[in-house]
Structure formats: C-alpha cells, structure tokens
Amino acid sequence: MTRIAIVGGHGQVAQHLITTLVGRGHTPVALVRKEEQRGALEEKGAEVRMLDIEAQDADAFAQAFEGCGAVVFAAGGGPDGKIERKRTVDLEGSLKSIEGARRAGVQRFLQVSAIGVDQPLPDDTAAVWRAYVEAKRDADAALRDSGLAWTIIRPGALVDDAGTGLVTIGETVERGEVTRSDVAAVLAVCLDDERTVGRQWEVVGGETPIPDAVAALV
Secondary structure: OOEEEEEOOOOHHHHHHHHHHHHOOOEEEEEEOOHHHHHHHHHOOOEEEEOOOOOOOHHHHHHHOOOOOEEEEOOOOOOOOOHHHHHHHHHHHHHHHHHHHHHHOOOEEEEEOOOOOOOOOOOOOOHHHHHHHHHHHHHHHHHHOOOOEEEEEEEOEEEOOOOOOEEEEEOOOOOOEEEHHHHHHHHHHHHOOHHHOOEEEEEEEOOEEHHHHHHOOO
C-alpha cells in the first residue's frame, strides 16, 4: 500500500482517482484548500491534508507530501475564467509541486495536462485559452526537465459521462472526448507500472481496455 498525494484533491478527475486508488489498495492523500471539503473526500477513503496551491510555498507542498510515495498533480484553473489563475494554479502550482516533491524526497510524479498543448496556437486564439495552453505546456516542460520519475497524461476534452474503460493512447492522437473517470483509471494504471516513467501520452476515448492500451506502449 502506497500513500499517493493528489494536488487539487477536490477536482473531478481527482475524486475519480481517489475511488480508483482505494480499489487498488493505495491510500490517496487529497490536498485541498477548504476544510469543508474534508468530509466528502474522507467518505471516499482519502486521507485529507490542507494545502492552498496559490498562497503557500514549496516548503508547504513538501510538508503536505510527507510520507507519500508519489505525487499526482491534478489541479487546474480550468480553460475558462481568469487568466491570472492559469499562471498561479496550472503553472506555478505545478512548479511548487515539483520542488516540493524534490524536498520531500518523492521521486514518482504524474501530471494531468491537456491534449495538443505543444502545438502552435492560431493568432486569433482567445487570451484565456492561450494562457491555459501555455501554462500547461510550460508545466510539462518543467516536469520533463525535473529529474523526477515523471509521467504526463494529456487528455482530450473532458466529459462527465460514465467511464467506459476503453481508450486510445499515444504520443499524439486525434482530438476527441474522454471521460474523467477513464483519465483517472489511466493515471492509476500508470502509477502501478514503472515502465511508464519518462513517458508523455495523449488520451481520448477509444476501443482498447486501459491496461492493454498502456501495456502496448511500454
């Protein structure tokens, strides 16, 4: 059994991941900003620790990661909303998580990114979307250069439908939708397979069972 810290522990992908990890015999450690989120996450089987991604520094992240064997960065300001939060959550939150993991001695690090963020953006791209894509792109680059045992998962358009357990995964795939539940399942499979270290994959809904889709790439 391994404690797995989840940054952005109240997010929708994170909540699916909590359930999945508990089922696989791990202890998810949900890191959240609001005390009132504790009860629902504990009911799902998570250990809950408080962490304000935007307000606290890398030392606080390291403290939150104490005793964990892996970190999953699943936080995000989302593709809508304020430009500033793309920097403070999606980019700086990731950078502080990376540094916190180093300081806590946690080598294994998984990051939820977004499909296609390395591709050039059209000149008429909306400012908020540009900020979101650039934050994800830069966070991924920082993780690849971190020296940690990283895996980056880049899902397509996230939907709340029931998970199918079937996906298409590859270094690049055609854009499409994928359920948040299936993204969580991909993360869980990758966490339990050291052969996924140093790999970056895009994922959308597909026709291949998740364990088989991952196994075919490692």
